[in-house]
Amino acid sequence: MDVEPRTKGVLLEPFVHQVGGHSCVLRFNETTLCKPLVPREHQFYETLPAEMRKFTPQYKAVLIFVRFADEFGASGNIETKEQGVVSVRFEEDEDRNLCLIAYPLKGDHGAVDIVDNSDCEPKKFILLENLTSRYEVPCVLDLKMGTRQHGDDASEEKAANQIRKCQQSTSAVIGVRVCGMQVYQAGTGQLMFMNKYHGRKLSVQGFKEALFQFFHNGRYLRRELLGPVLKKLTELKAVLEQQESYRFYSSSLLVIYDGKEWPEVTLDSDAEDLEDLSEESADESAGAYAYKPIGASSVDVRMIDFAHTTCRLYGEDSVVHEGQDAGYIFGLQSLIDIVTEISEESGE
Structure with a gap:
């Protein structure tokens, strides 16, 4: 050939x-x-x-x-x-x-x-x-979710290392920590970054400040993003509460929005209704968001990295867990609470 x-x-x-x-x-x-x-x-x-x-x-x-x-x-x-x-x-x-x-x-x-x-x-x-492809200037927050990161097949050394990372970070306290971040700064026209090493050192208050920083473009807080991201986090939590036996060890959650602000659509429907309509009309096999952003409030929430995920459907696994992934859901609820606090404190 x-x-x-x-x-x-x-x-x-x-x-x-x-x-x-x-x-x-x-x-x-x-x-x-x-x-x-x-x-x-x-x-x-x-x-x-x-x-x-x-x-x-x-x-x-x-x-x-x-x-x-x-x-x-x-x-x-x-x-x-x-x-x-x-x-x-x-x-x-x-x-x-x-x-x-x-x-x-x-x-x-x-x-x-x-x-x-x-x-x-x-x-x-x-x-x-490519989850960032529809954004002109992707702002990306990578969150390591759950109170436990090591898989059931991890060696003793690997498990001990992951347990230590969780104990020494916000993972043990609120079930989530910053693994990486890039956010657009409108004043300089540049991206600001935070890596996983910085993320591990954050206190709970530092984590909240990092989230505030992620939604802030250097000039003002992007308040229009907070409602849509809360809506998606709440929907995801409801979905995961129905997933029997899954454990998403070492999985991450991405929050993505466009650093470039698009003019809002001026129609009879609000932005969230338009986004819902776009999701429903998209072909399911093409992904949930196979369309261009509608206005400045377009925001994406996705789970990634499933190399250590387990479920009873995986017949070869030596450990079978019962019920929902409480550690991941705990982290989601913490995230919802903190974004809600940021929204309320900013007068949203």
Whole structure:
């Protein structure tokens, strides 16, 4: 199977808006991200309850196979729902930096073979919705949720390390801590960042101040965002209270809005009603928010990172939990309470 001559490849660039986590996330195209496949996370997306879809990224890949012969000049194939079959290879750019490039393939797309030999190491990736793609200046808050972060399969050393992080941060007190943040400052035209190390050191009051800072553009508080984010957090809490046996260990919650302020829509319906209408009219398989922002109050709340999630549906798990994920829900309620306080104190 030959690569189409003179076909321009797609550079799988590092995803610049990743504010937390340690997994390598690449930008496949404007609306799609590519990340290494973790079997447990893959299983989560394959068995995702319908009511949770609006609170998670759209899962775009059935399965992705990549074959690499070696690090330099290596090539392989990816099969996806949206893109058909593409060839992936490492190439050097003008500055001799190693880049991962994707090319569309011609010919029989069903004839992709994964060759298993000593010279080829198979790789697997999943393609997920790029949650920041509809925003001009994405402001992103990454929150590590729950009072426990280690999975049931963690080693004693790993579990002890995660327990220590929780005990020494707001995770143990309010069930949530800042894992990363970027927020647009209107006065300077620049993004301000906070990393996970800073987030771990915050007190409960410091966490509240960080949330206030996230909704503040350097000139004034974006009060119009508080109502919509509270609405979505409350909806998510209600959904998770119905999820039997799930534990979302080490999962994060993203809050995203546009640092660029869009003029409000002047129609007979208010912004929240218009947003609800847009959600209902969007095709479910295309993700909950497959539309452009409507006014300045457009805000997104999504769960991500499910590499340590467990559920009784996962038959191979040695530990089966009963009931709802109380630690995650506790963190959500704390978040709702703090955003409510910010709203009330600001005169919303």
